Amino acid sequence: MIERKSRLTPALNVLYVLVILAIIVFSVLPILFALGSSLRNDEEIFHYAAPLSVHTFIPKIFTGEAYRSLFSEHRFWLPILNSFIVTAATVALGFFVNAMAGYAFAKYRFPGRNVLFVIYLFSFMIPFEMIAVPLYKTAESLHLIDTYAALVLPMVANGMIVFLYRQFFLDVPDSLLEAAKIDGAGHTRTFFQIVVPISKPVIISAGLMLFVKQWDAFLWPLLAATRRSMKVIQVAISEFTLEFTVLWNVIFAATVVAILIPTCILLPLQKYYIKGAAASGIKE
Amino acid sequence: MERKDAAERTSPAADRYLEYRRNRFMNQIQSVNINYRRLREKLVPYAFLSSSFILIILFKGYPIAYSVVGSFFRRVAGGVNAFVGFENYLWLFRDPDFLNSILMTVKFTFIVTPLQIVLAVFVALLFNRNHLFVRVSRTIVYIPVAINMVVASTVWNLMLNPSSGVINSILNVFGISSQPFLTSSNQAMYVIMLICCWKGVAYWMMFLLAGLQSIDGSFYEAGRIDGTNFFSELFLITLPMLKNSLVFVTISDTMINLFMFVPVYLLTGGGPQGSTNVLMFEAYRSAFKYSNYGRSYAIITILLFISLLVIGLQFRVMRERGASAAKESRNKGDAR
Numbered sequence: 001m002i003e004r005k006s007r008l009t010p011a012l013n014v015l016y017v018l019v020i021l022a023i024i025v026f027s028v029l030p031i032l033f034a035l036g037s038s039l040r041n042d043e044e045i046f047h048y049a050a051p052l053s054v055h056t057f058i059p060k061i062f063t064g065e066a067y068r069s070l071f072s073e074h075r076f077w078l079p080i081l082n083s084f085i086v087t088a089a090t091v092a093l094g095f096f097v098n099a100m101a102g103y104a105f106a107k108y109r110f111p112g113r114n115v116l117f118v119i120y121l122f123s124f125m126i127p128f129e130m131i132a133v134p135l136y137k138t139a140e141s142l143h144l145i146d147t148y149a150a151l152v153l154p155m156v157a158n159g160m161i162v163f164l165y166r167q168f169f170l171d172v173p174d175s176l177l178e179a180a181k182i183d184g185a186g187h188t189r190t191f192f193q194i195v196v197p198i199s200k201p202v203i204i205s206a207g208l209m210l211f212v213k214q215w216d217a218f219l220w221p222l223l224a225a226t227r228r229s230m231k232v233i234q235v236a237i238s239e240f241t242l243e244f245t246v247l248w249n250v251i252f253a254a255t256v257v258a259i260l261i262p263t264c265i266l267l268p269l270q271k272y273y274i275k276g277a278a279a280s281g282i283k284e
Numbered sequence: 285m286e287r288k289d290a291a292e293r294t295s296p297a298a299d300r301y302l303e304y305r306r307n308r309f310m311n312q313i314q315s316v317n318i319n320y321r322r323l324r325e326k327l328v329p330y331a332f333l334s335s336s337f338i339l340i341i342l343f344k345g346y347p348i349a350y351s352v353v354g355s356f357f358r359r360v361a362g363g364v365n366a367f368v369g370f371e372n373y374l375w376l377f378r379d380p381d382f383l384n385s386i387l388m389t390v391k392f393t394f395i396v397t398p399l400q401i402v403l404a405v406f407v408a409l410l411f412n413r414n415h416l417f418v419r420v421s422r423t424i425v426y427i428p429v430a431i432n433m434v435v436a437s438t439v440w441n442l443m444l445n446p447s448s449g450v451i452n453s454i455l456n457v458f459g460i461s462s463q464p465f466l467t468s469s470n471q472a473m474y475v476i477m478l479i480c481c482w483k484g485v486a487y488w489m490m491f492l493l494a495g496l497q498s499i500d501g502s503f504y505e506a507g508r509i510d511g512t513n514f515f516s517e518l519f520l521i522t523l524p525m526l527k528n529s530l531v532f533v534t535i536s537d538t539m540i541n542l543f544m545f546v547p548v549y550l551l552t553g554g555g556p557q558g559s560t561n562v563l564m565f566e567a568y569r570s571a572f573k574y575s576n577y578g579r580s581y582a583i584i585t586i587l588l589f590i591s592l593l594v595i596g597l598q599f600r601v602m603r604e605r606g607a608s609a610a611k612e613s614r615n616k617g618d619a620r
Contacts, residue, residue: 016410020421023407027425027486030439033450037442052453101336108329116333123344125595129543129564130587133571133580134347134354157339187328216432218546223572234434241438241550248442255435263430270426278494 031259033057038252041065045248066249067257076254078229079236080261082148083215086232089152090214091207097157098206099199102165103191107177124159129219136223150224151232155214161206167279168202169195205276208269215262233258348588354581365578372582382583384558385566388473392562393541396477396484400537401530403481404488409522411489412496422493428486433479433546440479441466441551466551469559476547476560484540488533495529496522535598539591563587 037045040059070076104110105117128135135154136145144150172195180190196203218234225231231239237258240251266273355372357365376382411422428436443450444465452462466472503521504512512520523530545564548554554561554569563583571580 017417020410020418023410024421024424026482027428030436030443030482031427031431033443034439046448052450052457056450056453097335097339100332104329104332108332110326110329113329116337120336120340122595123340125539125598126344126348126588126591127539127543129545130584130591131344131347131351133567133577133584134351135343136571137350137354137577138343138347153339154343157336157343159340162336187332191332212430216434218432218434219549219568234432237434237438238550241441251438251442255439258435259431263427266430270423274490274494277490 034252034255034259038066038249038256039063040249042249066253069247070250070253070257074240074250074254076236076257079231079233080257082225082229082231083233086148086151086221087211087214089148090155091210093152093156094158094161094210095203095207098161099165099196099203100191101157101162102167103169103195105162105166106169107172107174120159120162122159123157124163128154128217132219132223135220139224144224146225146227146230148230151217151221151230152214154220155210155217158210158213161210164206164209164276164279165199165202168199172198201272201275204269204272205279208266208273209276211265212262212273233261351581351584352588354577355585356578358578359576368578372578373586376579376582376586381558381561382566385554385561385563388559388561389542389563392473392477392544393538396480397534397537397541399477400481400484400488401534403485404492404533405523405526405530407485408489408492408496409518411493425486426490428483429490431483433483434550436479436483437547437550440475440482444475467556469556472552472556472560476544476551479547480541480544484537488537491533492526492529495526499525531598531601535594535601538594542587542590542594 036057036059039062041061041063042065044060101120105113105120139145139150139154144153176194177190180194185193216234217232218238221232222235222238225235237251237254240247240254244250356367356369358368358372360366407425411418411425444452446452446462446464446467449465451465456462464471465475499522503525504517507517507521543564544562545568548560548562548565549568552560554565564587567580567583567587570576570583
């Protein structure tokens with residue numbers, strides 16, 4: 001890679017840096033703009049939009065008014081709390097359900113294995129949005145509408161996560177499992193006391209992927225949780241856009257909070273997330 | 285005690301017989317036990333699979349079946365569902381709203397997917413270097429990945445506001461007059477494409493970069509000895525080696541774009557004049573705005589059919605890929 005760099009002429013190098021800077025600006029501008037606008041007060045928010053000046057991006061008076069209003073008047077902590085409950089439950093249940101399935105596919109031969117595996121792969125290729133309408137009817141007949149279970153249960157079993165676990169468990173040596181068996185450990189015990197402790201990287205990757213999926217879920221929570229107290233963060237933000245169209249600083253504050261929470265969780269664990277995403281996609 | 289005495293008093297022949305009976309009985313017990321254990325061993329993998337299987341059938345399989353079956357029914361007077369055969373489909377294909385939404389879905393998918401992938405490859409190539417500046421900028425460019433469509437749509441919506449949005453202010457500086465963006469039937473679809481690209485390019489770049497970094501550097505060295513330039517290196521080494529990742533990214537991206545919903549729901553509501561009314565939104569509207577579930581299920585079944593085609597294509601490409609990989613390794617073996 002280093003040799004390739006040396007082949008660029010100085011002019012090309014400058015161009016290269018400029019292109020990268022342009023990409024960075026395009027990626028970050030909306031976020032910085034949201035951050036800047038969220039720190040404005042009600043009067044300032046439309047005042048400096050045009051013509052373009054420094055104050056279009058940087059508030060004249062910094063104020064946390066919008067955040068205060070967001071959390072007190074609009075009770076934004078409630079959807080955040082709901083999102084946390086739903087996401088934590090999904091990640092925890094998802095670990096048991098998907099890891100066990102991945103283990104079965106990786107370490108056992110049994111009749112119907114290939115058929116089942118194709119069903120699992122197929123299930124994750126059908127996106128959630130597509131079946132949201134009939135899923136609503138299903139949840140309705142199970143009396144799940146407006147419960148946490150409705151938000152959690154459909155998201156728990158995920159063919160892609162099963163696949164990710166399977167790929168990891170395939171590399172666990174059989175001799176280790178046999179040693180456990182000779183020592184008298186049963187199947188469940190072998191799995192939870194031998195296999196799980198050495199699988200920390202894949203558990204983190206899979207957990208993060210489920211976390212992102214559930215945290216970002218929108219259409220299903222929109223349909224399944226209609227009661228105000230059950231709203232998750234994405235649905236709450238969508239309501240700001242659709243109902244409080246003029247409270248720009250409050251809307252921006254809500255988006256900043258919605259960006260900060262997953263970023264704080266993802267950034268230190270970015271390595272695992274990318275590894276998981278890459279492993280589930282590329283290793284066929 | 286008494287029993288033992290009795291046993292002691294029996295003749296040797298009776299003793300042998302008793303011994304024989306005892307052994308047979310123990311063997312029977314053991315074989316039942318072994319059969320039971322063997323059965324249990326056989327059931328172990330199914331037990332491991334049971335929870336996920338139940339959840340997948342209940343929340344994926346059943347709804348799919350429900351919508352396929354439901355597409356043949358229609359709610360008639362008195363709130364009863366009546367079997368109507370293909371009537372829902374026949375109505376759909378005479379409905380200009382539906383035909384328009386097919387057109388819009390095709391337009392969106394076939395413009396935005398190639399655009400995202402070409403841009404993602406380009407950006408991934410730019411960032412495929414191990415230099416501090418590049419590594420830091422890479423982390424920054426990944427930020428949109430952590431931002432979901434609801435937040436992205438919300439922020440871009442306010443920035444693209446025709447009267448007081450910042451994008452128009454920036455355009456004005458360059459002497460371009462203010463644009464109507466989402467309020468114009470000519471521009472709304474392209475604005476949604478822009479929002480999807482903002483997040484999508486960073487997301488798919490992540491996969492492509494992982495693919496790029498797994499390419500062995502020796503290929504480039506060998507190429508350099510043969511005198512490659514930038515373009516021959518790109519088309520003869522990088523892209524062929526990236527094929528696996530590219531296939532995966534293309535198919536997944538196509539699927540996601542086929543079901544694009546959030547920006548339409550939040551920003552345009554299918555308008556202006558149906559210019560952003562994609563199939564997924566039409567299905568949502570049929571069910572939850574007009575309570576016409578039969579129509580909604582028919583649209584979903586059509587979408588299901590389209591996605592089956594895409595998935596089938598993926599399996600086919602993957603199989604070909606597997607076959608060609610096998611061939612390659614065989615050739616390698618021959619060379620040795």
